Every structure is written in structure tokens, then in C-alpha cells.
Amino acid sequence: MNRIFFLGVVVLIFLAVDYYFFQAVKVGIRGLSDSAQRWIKIIYWSIPVLSLLISFGAMVLYPEYLSAKVRNLMVASVFIIYISKIMGAAFLLIGDIVNMFRNIGQKITGNVEPGNSITRGEFLAKGAMAVGGAHLGIMAYGIISGAHDYRVKKVPLYLKNLPKSFEGMTIAQLSDIHSGSFYNKTAVQGGVDMLLAQKPDVVFFTGDLVNNEAKELNDYFDVFKKVKAPLGVYSTLGNHDYGDYIPWDNEEKKAKNLETLIAGHRQMGWDILLDENRSIKLGGEQLGIVGIQNWGMGGFKKKGDLKKALVGTEEYSNKLLLSHDPSHWRSQVLGKTDIDAAFAGHTHGMQYGIEIGGFQWSPVQFRYKEWAGLYKENDQQLYVNRGFGFLGYPGRVGILPEITVFELKRA
Numbered sequence: 001m002n003r004i005f006f007l008g009v010v011v012l013i014f015l016a017v018d019y020y021f022f023q024a025v026k027v028g029i030r031g032l033s034d035s036a037q038r039w040i041k042i043i044y045w046s047i048p049v050l051s052l053l054i055s056f057g058a059m060v061l062y063p064e065y066l067s068a069k070v071r072n073l074m075v076a077s078v079f080i081i082y083i084s085k086i087m088g089a090a091f092l093l094i095g096d097i098v099n100m101f102r103n104i105g106q107k108i109t110g111n112v113e114p115g116n117s118i119t120r121g122e123f124l125a126k127g128a129m130a131v132g133g134a135h136l137g138i139m140a141y142g143i144i145s146g147a148h149d150y151r152v153k154k155v156p157l158y159l160k161n162l163p164k165s166f167e168g169m170t171i172a173q174l175s176d177i178h179s180g181s182f183y184n185k186t187a188v189q190g191g192v193d194m195l196l197a198q199k200p201d202v203v204f205f206t207g208d209l210v211n212n213e214a215k216e217l218n219d220y221f222d223v224f225k226k227v228k229a230p231l232g233v234y235s236t237l238g239n240h241d242y243g244d245y246i247p248w249d250n251e252e253k254k255a256k257n258l259e260t261l262i263a264g265h266r267q268m269g270w271d272i273l274l275d276e277n278r279s280i281k282l283g284g285e286q287l288g289i290v291g292i293q294n295w296g297m298g299g300f301k302k303k304g305d306l307k308k309a310l311v312g313t314e315e316y317s318n319k320l321l322l323s324h325d326p327s328h329w330r331s332q333v334l335g336k337t338d339i340d341a342a343f344a345g346h347t348h349g350m351q352y353g354i355e356i357g358g359f360q361w362s363p364v365q366f367r368y369k370e371w372a373g374l375y376k377e378n379d380q381q382l383y384v385n386r387g388f389g390f391l392g393y394p395g396r397v398g399i400l401p402e403i404t405v406f407e408l409k410r411a
Contacts, residue, residue: 020089024125025041051081083135087131091127146398147390147394149396164410166280172404173404173406176238179216181211181389188220201231207238207240217261221267232280234270234322236293237324242254277289277313290306293305296327321333321343329342335380341380347384352399
């Protein structure tokens with residue numbers, strides 16, 4: 001019932017956006033013939049009607065006839081259309097507000113500007129359509145190009161008390177693979193090849209191997225099992241790996257799904273850390289690797305047990321933590337433990353934003369204080385990987401998929 005109510009509210013909001021944006025369309029096509037205007041109006045309203053009917057059928061009436069990937073693509077298509085309309089409607093709304101205050105000012109002062117209202121209205125209408133159309137094009141380009149535009153980011157990681165044997169060691173990080181979302185196996189293999197070309201000594205994977213079900217890994221198992229490193233591949237779980245976002249017939253099937261996924265990590269040769277720790281030994285010296293299950297603020301699963309994971313790590317001069325959700329760092333790690341550096345993912349940088357030089361912006365920063373890149377307070381550090389895959393929107397705009405390569409240095 002709650003789901004139906006939520007969908008009803010979303011539909012009403014979308015229809016309101018459609019109606020408001022339609023006012024701009026009517027003004028923008030005013031100079032066309034009556035026949036052209038009629039066809040444009042029919043096409044305009046057929047898109048939301050078809051979108052709503054298809055979405056309702058796919059998500060509510062007949063979800064069992066469509067794969068999760070197809071349903072995700074359908075929802076993403078509707079999202080792309082409406083977020084573009086919202087962008088155009090926002091432009092129109094700002095213009096309407098400015099015009100309202102201008103008109104109020106003119107009535108108060110009696111200084112009326114004759115003949116400008118139609119021109120101003122046409123400018124706003126065409127501007128709104130241009131903004132919406134441009135954003136639609138950007139989102140489409142993000143699917144065609146951005147989804148698999150992998151970038152290698154090289155980050156020096158300075159650690160106090162780093163044993164000499166580990167100076168210069170390289171660690172590659174992958175996060176948020178979301179194998180159930182992929183649609184281009186060749187491109188994904190290209191991303192893995194980019195990682196392997198870096199020849200890292202160690203690889204960290206920080207969660208969300210799938211969207212919901214272990215079987216999503218099947219098509220990409222042979223790709224990701226190639227991820228190897230001389231000193232090991234260490235992994236952990238993310239919030240999506242537990243299967244919490246789809247219905248299950250019973251708890252036994254859900255638990256079995258998680259067991260199968262964990263087994264998948266191990267079959268690929270990845271050492272999955274479930275509130276555990278390991279040590280890497282070189283030249284008689286040790287580096288501690290700690291990994292916990294998902295622990296996140298804001299309604300996300302708090303499964304991880306950091307205290308349990310740290311048992312027996314007292315002898316390590318340096319500790320590196322794999323923890324999927326970056327909110328865990330500030331909540332349980334920073335100033336509360338002697339962990340030197342934590343590695344997270346989860347945010348994807350919202351797959352949408354701007355990164356130019358040292359400037360970065362994404363709407364996700366209103367939710368997460370640490371959302372992409374390296375953060376440091378006192379002598380403790382956190383790196384948030386932007387993610388290898390994608391979820392929901394099958395593309396990326398501005399915030400591109402990331403393979404991080406760290407070089408350990410003595411501070």
C-alpha cells in the first residue's frame with residue numbers, strides 16, 4: 001500500500017511538471033501552422049502517458065515478465081526525460097518569478113513597459129525548451145560515452161610509521177561494480193584491462209558487486225576473476241549485496257543468495273573480509289588490512305562490527321580499512337580508532353556532477369560530507385572511490401567511473 005501511495009505521489013508530481021513545461025511548449029510553437037501545433041501537442045502528451053503505462057505495467061502489474069535489467073532501463077528512461085523537463089521547468093519558474101515581481105513593481109510605480117510581455121514570454125519559453133533539450137542530450141551522451149569512460153586516478157598515500165618494506169607499494173581500488181547493470185561486456189573488460197595494466201601489488205574491492213542478486217555476477221564472473229595481484233585481492237560487502245531492495249519468497253532464499261555471493265568472491269580468488277583482518281608480510285614487517293560488512297548512516301544497513309574486525313590488530317604499525325559507506329569513517333573510525341586510512345565507495349558521486357581541476361560538485365554532497373576523493377583529518381585519511389559501475393541511470397555525466405591506484409609513501 002505504501003508503495004502504491006508513493007507511486008501515486010510521483011505520478012502527480014510528474015504530471016504537474018508536464019503541465020507546467022507544456023505552457024512553454026505552447027508559446028514556443030505559436031508561430032507554426034495549426035496542423036503542426038496539433039501534432040506536437042499529441043506527441044508531447046503521448047510520451048508521459050506511454051511512460052506511465054509502461055512503468056506501471058513493468059513495476060506493478062507484470063514485473064515477473066521482465067528482467068531486473070530491463071526494468072532498470074525503463075525506469076531510467078522515464079527519469080532522464082523528467083529530470084530534463086524539471087531542469088527546463090526550473091528555468092521557466094525563475095523567469096516567471098522575476099516577471100511577477102517586475103509586474104508588481106510596475107503596478108506600484110505606474111511605470112508600465114508596453115509591448116514587452118510577449119517577447120519576454122517567448123524568450124522564457126524557448127529558453128526553457130533549450131535547457132530541457134540540452135540536458136536531455138547531456139544525459140543521453142552520459143549513457144553512450146560516460147558509462148564506461150574509465151579513468152585511472154593515481155593518488156600518493158602518506159602514512160606515518162609505514163614500514164620501509166611497504167614504501168612504494170601500490171594498491172588499486174575498485175568499488176561499486178553493480179554487475180547487474182552492465183550492458184557492454186567488451187567495455188567492462190576494457191576497464192579491467194586498464195586496472196591490470198597498472199600492475200598493482202594489492203587490490204581492494206569495497207562493496208556492491210551486484211545490485212540485488214548473486215546471479216547478476218554470472219555473466220561477468222569470467223571478467224572479474226581476472227582481477228589478481230601478487231599480494232592479494234581483498235574485498236568486502238556493500239549495502240546492495242545483501243538483497244534488501246527486492247522481495248524474497250522467504251528469508252532462507254535471501255540468506256542463500258548472500259551465501260552464494262560470498263562464495264563468488266572466494267571463487268574469483270578474492271579474500272572477502274567479513275568483520276575480519278589480515279596481514280600482508282614483507283621483509284619481516286607487516287601491514288594490517290581490516291574489512292567490515294556494510295555500516296552506513298541514513299537508513300542503510302548497519303551490519304559491520306568494527307570492534308570484532310580490529311581484534312588482534314594491535315601489533316600492526318599501520319591499519320588500512322575497507323568499509324563500503326563513507327559515513328562510517330566519521331561515525332566510528334575518525335578519532336575513535338588508530339586506523340590510518342579507510343577506503344570506501346557507495347556514493348558513485350551520484351554519477352552526475354562537475355569535476356574541473358581541483359573543483360568538484362555533485363548533488364550528492366548535500367547528503368554526504370565525504371563523497372569523492374581523498375579526505376584527511378589529523379593523521380587519519382579516507383578515500384571515497386567514485387565507483388566502477390552504475391546504478392539506476394545507466395550512464396555518467398561529469399563524475400566518471402574510477403580505478404584508483406595508491407602508492408604508499410612514508411609521511
